[in-house]
Amino acid sequence: xxxxxxxxxxxxxSLAARRAIQAHGGVPLITLADLxxxxxxxxxxxxxxxxxSHEMIHSEDEPKRIAEEAxxxxxxxxxxxxxxxxxxxxxxxxxAWAAQLGLPLLDADGMGRAFPEVQMVSMYxxxxxxxxxxxxxxxxxVVTIRPVxxxxxxxxxRAVCVAAGSSALMADYVLTAAQARGAVxxxxxxxxxxxxxxTEQTADPLGALQDELGARRLITGKLTxxxxxxxxxxxxxxAVxxxxxxxxxxxxxxxxxxENLVALEDGRVRAIVPDLITVVDTETAIAVQTESxxxxxxxxxxxxxxxxxxxTVKGLETAGPAAFGYDLDYVPVEELA
Amino acid sequence: xxxxxxxxxxxxxxxAVVLDAADRVVAKAKRATTADVTGGLRAALDAVLTxxxxxxxxxxxxxxxxxxxxxxxxILERRNLGRVAVVRLGAPATTxxxxxxxxPADLRAAVSAGEAILPGGHxxxxxxxxxxxxxxxxxxxxxxxxxxxxxxGVFSPADAEHxxxxxxxxxxxxxxxxxxxxxxxxxxxxxxxxxxxxNAALYGVASAVTRALVEALAERSxxxxxxxAQNDGTLMTVEYAARLPVSTIGSGPANSLRGAAFLxxxxxxxxxxxxxxxxxxxxxxxxxxxxxxxxxxxxxxxTNFRMPDILAIAMGGGTRLRPGAIGxxxxxxxxxxxxxxxxxxxxxxxxxxxxxxxxxGAPREWHSALDEHAGAAEMLAGSLVIAxxxxxxxxxxxxxxxxxxxxxxxxxxxxxxxxxxxxxSQVIRPEHAEVANAVGAAIALASGRxxxxxxxxxxxxxxxxxxxxxxxxxxxxxxxxxxxxxxxDVHEVPLSYLAEPAVRLHVKAAGPLSN
Numbered sequence: 001x002x003x004x005x006x007x008x009x010x011x012x013x014s015l016a017a018r019r020a021i022q023a024h025g026g027v028p029l030i031t032l033a034d035l036x037x038x039x040x041x042x043x044x045x046x047x048x049x050x051x052x053s054h055e056m057i058h059s060e061d062e063p064k065r066i067a068e069e070a071x072x073x074x075x076x077x078x079x080x081x082x083x084x085x086x087x088x089x090x091x092x093x094x095x096a097w098a099a100q101l102g103l104p105l106l107d108a109d110g111m112g113r114a115f116p117e118v119q120m121v122s123m124y125x126x127x128x129x130x131x132x133x134x135x136x137x138x139x140x141x142v143v144t145i146r147p148v149x150x151x152x153x154x155x156x157x158r159a160v161c162v163a164a165g166s167s168a169l170m171a172d173y174v175l176t177a178a179q180a181r182g183a184v185x186x187x188x189x190x191x192x193x194x195x196x197x198x199t200e201q202t203a204d205p206l207g208a209l210q211d212e213l214g215a216r217r218l219i220t221g222k223l224t225x226x227x228x229x230x231x232x233x234x235x236x237x238x239a240v241x242x243x244x245x246x247x248x249x250x251x252x253x254x255x256x257x258x259e260n261l262v263a264l265e266d267g268r269v270r271a272i273v274p275d276l277i278t279v280v281d282t283e284t285a286i287a288v289q290t291e292s293x294x295x296x297x298x299x300x301x302x303x304x305x306x307x308x309x310x311x312t313v314k315g316l317e318t319a320g321p322a323a324f325g326y327d328l329d330y331v332p333v334e335e336l337a
Numbered sequence: 338x339x340x341x342x343x344x345x346x347x348x349x350x351x352x353a354v355v356l357d358a359a360d361r362v363v364a365k366a367k368r369a370t371t372a373d374v375t376g377g378l379r380a381a382l383d384a385v386l387t388x389x390x391x392x393x394x395x396x397x398x399x400x401x402x403x404x405x406x407x408x409x410x411x412i413l414e415r416r417n418l419g420r421v422a423v424v425r426l427g428a429p430a431t432t433x434x435x436x437x438x439x440x441p442a443d444l445r446a447a448v449s450a451g452e453a454i455l456p457g458g459h460x461x462x463x464x465x466x467x468x469x470x471x472x473x474x475x476x477x478x479x480x481x482x483x484x485x486x487x488x489x490g491v492f493s494p495a496d497a498e499h500x501x502x503x504x505x506x507x508x509x510x511x512x513x514x515x516x517x518x519x520x521x522x523x524x525x526x527x528x529x530x531x532x533x534x535x536n537a538a539l540y541g542v543a544s545a546v547t548r549a550l551v552e553a554l555a556e557r558s559x560x561x562x563x564x565x566a567q568n569d570g571t572l573m574t575v576e577y578a579a580r581l582p583v584s585t586i587g588s589g590p591a592n593s594l595r596g597a598a599f600l601x602x603x604x605x606x607x608x609x610x611x612x613x614x615x616x617x618x619x620x621x622x623x624x625x626x627x628x629x630x631x632x633x634x635x636x637x638x639x640t641n642f643r644m645p646d647i648l649a650i651a652m653g654g655g656t657r658l659r660p661g662a663i664g665x666x667x668x669x670x671x672x673x674x675x676x677x678x679x680x681x682x683x684x685x686x687x688x689x690x691x692x693x694x695x696x697x698g699a700p701r702e703w704h705s706a707l708d709e710h711a712g713a714a715e716m717l718a719g720s721l722v723i724a725x726x727x728x729x730x731x732x733x734x735x736x737x738x739x740x741x742x743x744x745x746x747x748x749x750x751x752x753x754x755x756x757x758x759x760x761x762s763q764v765i766r767p768e769h770a771e772v773a774n775a776v777g778a779a780i781a782l783a784s785g786r787x788x789x790x791x792x793x794x795x796x797x798x799x800x801x802x803x804x805x806x807x808x809x810x811x812x813x814x815x816x817x818x819x820x821x822x823x824x825x826d827v828h829e830v831p832l833s834y835l836a837e838p839a840v841r842l843h844v845k846a847a848g849p850l851s852n
Contacts, residue, residue, distance in 0.1 A: 011639075012527065016433040051790075051841070052461050055526045056491050060432040096433060138430030138466065165460035224738065229831075292630075296734035 001195050001209070002188075004276050005290035006259035007088015007114035008050040012057055014092050020060075020099035027095050028104040029189055030080060035106075035177035040074055041184075042067060042174060043110055044097050045084035047118070047135075047157060048167035053089075056138060062169040063097040065136040069144060070174055073132070082106040082180075084121060084172070086188040087114030097169075105189060110173070112185040112307040113276050116258045118157055119150035120319045122309050123173035126183035133157050133172045137164035185307045205285035206300060215304035216333060218263050218270050219243050219252040220282055223297040228256070228290075239279075239293050241301060252301055254279070256290045261324055263301060268336075271303035272326070274310035274319045275333040278302050303333045340389075340398045342561065343779025344381060345592050345772075346370055346405040349613060349670065351377040352775035353385040355398070360599070360780065364388040365772045374407050375549045382553055398559050400850065402778040403550055404566035404588040411542045412535060412586075412636035415443055419484035420450040421537040422513075424474060425530060426457030426499050427491035430466050436489075436530055441637040448538045450483035457499040458491030461790070462837070466491060469499045471506055478511055485537040486511070489518035489530035495790045514540050514580075521583065523788035524841065528632055528641035535635060536583035543582035547575045564816065564850070568644050570595040570626050570777065571784035571847055574816040586635055587644045589774060594619045594626040594645060596777030597745040600767035606743050607732055607761055610773070611750030613655040614667035616728065618648045618735050621745075625825060625847075643786075650731050654750035658684040658720040663727075677710050678703035684713050686724060690753040692717040725755050732760045747773035784825070784847035785811025793831065793838035801827070801842060808846040817848035 003010075021027065035041070044063065046053055063081075071077045081098040083091055086109035098105040110121035124130060130150040135143045135157065143160050147153040153172060161168045175183065198212035199205035210217060221243040228237035236257050243250035252270065255262040260277040263270040271277050279288045282298045309315050311332065321328045339358040344351065347370060355364040366384035371377040411417050423436045436452040437445050455474060456467040478486070486507045490500045497519040507515040516537040522529035550563045565578040570591035578585060590610070597608040604624040610617045620627040626645035633644045651665035655672040668675040668683055675681040677688040678699075691699045692707050692714065707717075732744065744761040746754045747770040758764055769776060787808045791800035809822045826845040831838070 012434060015438050015527070019434055019438050049461070051524060055524050056427065056458075056460065056466070057431040057526060058433045059429050061429065062433075100433075140429060165462065165464075165466075222733075294630075295737040298734075 001213070001278055001280070001287045002086050002091065002112070002192055002276070003088035003114040003287065003289065004259045004278050005256060005288075006116065007085070007090065009054050010089050010092055012054060013089045013096065016058065016096035017092055017099070020096040024099045024102060027098045029107050030104045031107050032177055032180055032186060035079055037176065037178040039079035039177045040070065040076055040174065041080050041082050041106055041177060041180055042070060042078040042171050043082045043084045043123070044094055044169060044171050045090045046093060046167065047161050047170045052166040056165060056167055058167070058169060059138045059140075060100060061140065062136040062138070063100050065140065065142045066134050066169060066171045067101050069134050069142050070171065073144070074174070078103060078174075080104050080106045082184065083109040083189070085109060085111045085114055086192055087111065090114075091192060107189045108180070108184040108186045109188045110184060112188050113274070114259055115319055118154040118172065120323070121173065122185050122307070123175065123183050124150050125309055125312065125315045125318050128173055128175060128179060128183055130172065132174060133170060134174070135160050135164070135168050135170045137168045139164070185309065199285045206280065206282060209280065209285045210302060213302065213304045215302040216271070218301040218303050219247050219250060219265075220245060220300040221247055221250075221252070223293060223295055223299055226293045226295060237290075241299060244298070254301065255326070257324055258290065260290065262321070262326060262328065263303060269328060269331065270336055271333045272321055272328060272330055273324060274306040274315065276304050276306055305333055341779045342382070342385065342398055342401045343775040343777070344378060344401065344403045345566075345589060345774035345778050346374055346378060346403075347589055347774065348406070351381040352772045353381040354769070354772050354775040354779055355385055355389050356776070356779045362769045362776065363392060365769060365775070367772065374405060374410065378403070378405070378549070379553050382557070386557060398561040400564060401550065401554060401559070401561045402564045402566060402572055402781060403546075404592045404774065404778045405546060405585060406589070407542055407546045408539050408582050408585050409635070411539060412444070415447045417542050417545065418447050418538040419541045420482070421448050421534050422450045422478055422481045422483035422486045423452040423530075423534055424477065424486060424488045424503060425452070425454045426469065426488065426503065427466055427526075428454045428456050430458065430491060431526065434527060437534065439527065439639060440531070444636060444638065448534065451477070451481040453477040457503075458493070459496045459499070461492060461495075463496060465499075469502060471502065474503055474506060475510070478507070483513060485540050486513050486515045487518070487530070487534040487537040488515060489526065489533050491526060493517070493519040494524055494529075494788050520581065522641045523843070524790070525641045528639050531638045532583055532640035532642055535638065535640070536581060539582035540579070543579050547579060550575070566592055566778045566781060568642065569628070569784060569845075570645070570781060572781040572816060572850065573783065577815045583642070587633070587642070588778075590617060590619060590645045590647050591626050592777030592781070593617070593747060593774040594621055594777065595624070595781055596773035596775070597621070597747045597767070597770075598624045599776055599780045600747070600769055600773055601743075601745045601765045603743055603745060603765065606745045606765070607735055608745045608747065609728065609751070609754060610748040611746065611753055612653045612748050613669060613672060613750065614651070614653045615649045616652045616731070616750070618650070618731050619645050620735050623825060646735075648731050648735055650727050652686060652724050652727050652753070654685065654687045654753065656686040658686065658689060658716060660716050661719065663720050663723050677713070678706050680706055684710070684716060686720065686750070686753055689717040689720045689724070693721050695755070696752045724753065725758075728754060729759045732758055736760050746770065782847040783812055783815040783817035783850055784845060785809065785813070785815055785817075786843070786845040787811070788841070788843050790839050791842045793840050797840070801844075804842055804844045805846070808844040812846040812848055816850050818851035822846050822848035
């Protein structure tokens with residue numbers, strides 16, 4: 001749901017989490033307040049091609065090598081693991097990584113959703129320096145990168161990832177609890193769990209989900225056209241939803257780039273990135289990823305507000321409409337009719 | 338040697354048909370499916386042979402094609418499954434999710450003789466992840482007691498060398514049957530590995546089916562050559578099926594679709610198979626079932642098996658009616674005593690269909706029986722409106738926006754469908770529609786498929802040519818006539834986030850059985 005159409009395969013990460021909890025025990029969920037000021041937080045994420053990580057699954061040893069390298073660099077062991085990206089596979093896999101390390105999981109992440117690029121994280125927006133990336137791969141290699149800025153961080157991390165077989169585990173913006181205040185998006189693990197729970201054991205999963213998210217229902221209808229193409233390594237395209245029932249006669253168009261980025265109706269913007277736009281099955285309220293969109297699906301499009309951090313000038317520069325190549329102004333979803 | 342017998346084992350009925358050299362249906366029979374499956378199979382075979390004996394000598398049957406649920410039942414009931422030593426080639430990669438992590442505990446207990454993640458496998462760019470260690474394979478196999486071995490290498494659909502080497506070692510040094518994942522499934526390690534382990538667990542079931550079929554033919558003095566139907570609507574020789582028993586799972590819907598194509602003479606159509614509890618909708622493209630893009634679960638285990646894309650709606654002959662709603666429950670096999678037309682007290686879709694005059698040959702007493710429930714007339718009429726809307730909605734979902742194709746109505750409840758359905762050009766009701774699935778088995782082709790990754794730039798054309806040749810060779814292995822094998826599907830999907838542009842390539846070849 002928080003992957004907004006992207007975020008990759010969730011199932012492999014869930015299985016890894018289940019397996020790691022069985023092998024190493026449960027993972028405590030903690031808040032920033034539970035950590036001393038100088039406690040080291042390890043933000044972890046998988047990087048690479050979804051097709052590859054679905055086939056060449058992560059090694060169990062990758063988190064340990066990154067944690068050991070972080071300890072060598074900082075002179076103390078990490079105290080908690082954090083998800084860099086709560087939406088999609090990188091949201092659930094950190095449970096496995098925390099269990100493998102025997103560390104608690106911080107109830108926070110760096111996006112509050114999913115984004116396609118490494119620099120699109122709250123730590124960058126908050127001005128933390130992008131001067132360290134630690135990567136490990138299935139072969140056991142550990143690579144430490146000291147980039148001069150976020151752009152180089154992305155460029156070098158991608159190059160290492162390709163050499164490693166297009167799949168690697170990465171820690172960037174390793175930070176202390178003191179630095180994390182205001183630089184991470186708190187409460188997102190709790191929120192993800194609540195969103196998941198909301199659709200269970202209810203006669204109206206869609207209504208329950210909408211309430212839990214505080215989401216606006218943009219349209220309920222039928223998917224009548226999907227167009228997809230791969231360019232620059234990303235899947236781009238659009239999807240058209242024609243209203244049914246009370247929404248009959250209306251048409252919503254979604255612009256996609258791995259994630260759902262813009263919702264347009266009659267040429268007007270109804271919701272736009274970095275606010276969250278998710279397509280769900282109208283009956284089950286289960287999220288539909290962009291690659292699974294198909295003609296004839298009965299869907300509802302939900303949109304809701306991103307974290308306030310993304311609405312700052314730097315936040316919009318980093319992951320606003322222009323960052324994705326759209327010549328459109330950002331207007332908060334709650335101000336759009 | 339001119340006749341062919343098609344047999345399809347369904348959940349409720351086992352159907353059999355005999356086709357002559359001109360592909361005409363010359364005999365057909367329906368018998369109840371039995372718990373052991375084999376009993377119903379023999380009964381249907383006997384019934385159809387008896388009918389045939391009235392018209393001509395039975396020793397002219399050249400082939401028998403069987404679509405059966407033996408394998409599905411064995412997995413669902415955890416019965417007669419072999420114990421499998423599970424070898425994954427990919428260490429040190431993939432250790433975060435070991436083999437069978439997602440299996441239900443009881444199935445895993447019934448099947449697994451032990452699991453190991455050993456060195457080997459490949460990266461996406463073709464480099465080995467680590468050198469293959471055959472001694473490690475030997476050490477693992479020396480420590481387990483297994484009936485069969487399943488081998489899954491990382492990226493084996495693109496490079497199968499390591500799997501092949503381990504397969505040769507297992508056969509040579511251990512004399513055990515071995516399933517190699519690149520022969521079973523496509524990309525997605527866990528799903529392909531799951532299907533490979535299920536395949537290895539089904540070797541015993543496969544030989545039991547073959548034995549039962551061969552024995553049944555021998556007892557009836559038939560020298561017919563036996564074939565088994567697979568999930569994509571094509572056939573395999575029993576020798577080939579003995580290696581790929583898991584691909585017999587899901588042959589029922591595929592047979593039904595292929596049979597509908599054959600009986601109607603239409604190659605591109607929506608097919609609605611109306612049964613007692615549900616209507617299964619599928620799509621024919623070029624005479625073959627359109628395949629599902631979603632992963633398929635078998636017995637609680639996720640696989641990336643290619644299955645016909647089927648949309649099932651809870652509308653069948655036995656579906657129960659209530660004011661303003663139909664189903665999803667059905668009176669099932671009690672239809673003949675419960676439905677109003679049979680003097681029962683439960684309003685069903687059959688009653689609604691008869692009431693609306695959709696069954697032209699319905700006996701007069703059925704209408705009289707409905708007259709005694711005059712108070713239900715409004716509900717019967719209303720139910721049919723709801724059912725028609727459900728069907729139209731399902732047709733729209735399956736049609737992907739094309740409204741120019743016909744709908745072929747098959748199955749025992751086909752009369753329930755309206756004469757005109759929005760979203761299709763016409764409704765075709767072919768003769769013998771009630772045994773379309775057995776006909777589908779009888780007329781099927783043999784096929785082979787390849788699923789791999791190829792570069793999108795230079796080398797793409799050559800890689801595609803190679804895949805085509807490989808698919809054709811596999812079709813011949815499955816029993817196709819080498820001179821008449823044709824490519825029936827070439828499908829490319831671009832991959833995202835890769836350094837070197839690449840596409841996922843799917844090729845399928847098929848041809849008539851060789852003589």
